[in-house]
Amino acid sequence: MNIRLKQLLLRSIATVLAILLFLPAAVAQTEQVTVRLDGRAVFRVGVVGELDATARAQQIERRMNRLLENPDAIAPPRIEPTNANNTDRVITIAGVPIVTVTEADAQDNLTTVNVLATQWSQAIDTNLERASGRRLSPGGRFIAEVQASIETAFGRLIESAIVIIPRALAALLVTGLFWAIATFVRWLMRIIFRHIVEDLTVENLIKQVAYYAVWILGLIVALDAFGFDPQAVATGLGLTSLALGFALKDILSNFISGLLILVLRPFELGDQIIVGETEGNVERIDLRATQLRTYDGRVVLVPNAEVFTSRIINNTAAPIRRGSVALFMGYDSDLPQAIDVIQKAAQATDGVLEEPAISIRVQELGQDDIVIEARFWTDSRRSDFVATTSQVRQAIVAALKEAEIGLPDPDIRMLIPRQLDQWQAALKTMNSNVHCDD
Structure with a gap:
């Protein structure tokens, strides 16, 4: 598989996972959720006030399941006006309110409140009668409860898949489209600004800002395609900004x-x-x-x-860079002549600049020799700097030999044996034997 295609797939999957994991509270509040009894759909409800569709459906299901705990107390549903608003209707069974039918519900179903209340009451009556018939015996009640749980789980899974999969595919398609647009914009910026801007860093900044701006726009469109409200997304990000800040601290x-x-x-x-x-x-x-x-x-x-x-x-902020070569001269050497030879040899080396001029300094007076430092200027690129420094060393050594100026050759040399411990032990034994002979 192409590397570009792999990157696109990984980014798309990351986008969808971010949507699913971090922004569940940002789903648009206009969704409807199916109310189920024993796994079968009864009707669909939407949002009422601060109660979202999922919580409202679960509330209705809990009330109907409580009625099923005592099937003999189940009575035909009644439709009554609410005390707060005469336009709404509440469906009750044996004095227990099951669901309130609002004008918003009627508008979502393209009908009136009275007609919708009648339809819902009939659906509730039919499903309660069927469910109570399955619970007449203790064994039947157990089987009905198990079967209802399984059917409800699979029913909601299928319903969620029907809603989520098309949205996920749409989000993936949008992500792929904006990936292509972002790639094209980056290529176009490279072509345009290469002839306008000579600075590669500025060109790189413009390309990346344009590239990620398109990606951010694509992410917003992908969120909308997935069914999220942008304003709710912003609110959700604001609520979780502290946790995200700690989690993404290094990335940010x-x-x-x-x-x-x-x-x-x-x-x-x-x-x-x-x-x-x-x-x-x-x-x-x-x-x-x-x-x-x-x-x-x-x-x-x-x-x-x-x-x-x-x-x-x-190292390359400036076009030139100073290099230095240190060498050791004996105290019996003609120091002025040596400095003159070193300066001429370094100056004649390829890559050494005439300005700034070469400087020769006596750096240190050692116990056995004199340390002389030759400073020169050359190109700041490492390849040129290293090569020039090496050539300067070679030229200085060759010039000193030609001028018959000797380099240090100490008479005392220190030799360290490899097996030091064995030598020390042997010397101790020898010393002890000498004392015994005495």
Whole structure:
């Protein structure tokens, strides 16, 4: 499977999972839920006031199941006006209110309150009579309860699948469409701004902002296709922002740090930087991590939060860089002549700049030799810097030999045996034998 297709599939699945896991309270409140008795559908109810459709359906089911605990007390349903609003009707059985039929219910079913109340009362009467007949004996009641639980579970599962699967497919299609649009916009931004903006970092910032802006728009459209109310989604995110903030702390930190790096630009694409113990060439600056390629060819992804808060050494921020070579000279050497030879040899090396000029300094007077440091300037790129430094060392050694200026050759050399413990033991034995002979 194509890598792009895998990424699209993973992003689509992540989008749907985020919708299902983190935003259940944001579902549009206009949904209707089926009221079931013994697993069979009785009628569908919607939202009433602050009571959502699911809670309202469960309330009606609990009241009918309580009536079934005493089948002899079940009476024909009655339709009565409510005390609060004469336009609404309440269906009661043996004085117990089962459900209130509102004008909103009538509008959802495209009928009047009285007609809908009559239909619901007939459905309640029919289903209660059938359910009570199944519970005449203790064994029949047990079987009916088990069967009702199974049928209710499967009925709600099928009903949820009928509602959710088309919405999930629509959300996946919308996600795929906006992935294609975001990819096209990023490609178009690259083509346009490559001829307008010469700075690769600015081009990268524009591309990523445009790319993720399209993705955010696509996520909003996918949420709407899934059946979520955008305003309710915003409210749900506001209520869970504290928990999400703790859960996504590192991700958000990397994201914000990436934006700040792209805006403030402490380094650019192509720069050679040192972050902590990692040194390499900057290849990409994403909103999550900065991609470095080390000098031995390995790719390192450094989180942007670590990059932004760490001390960064930018070796190529300036076009030139100073290098230095230290060498040891004996006290019997002609120091002025040696300095002159070293300076001319370093200056004649390819890659060493004439300005700033080379400087030769006596760095240290050691016990056996003099430490001389030759400082020169060259290109700041690591490949040129390392190659030039190596050539300077070779040129200095060759020039000193040609001028017959000797390098240090100490007379005293320290040799350390490999098996030090055995040598120490042998010396102790030898010393003890010598004392015994005396």
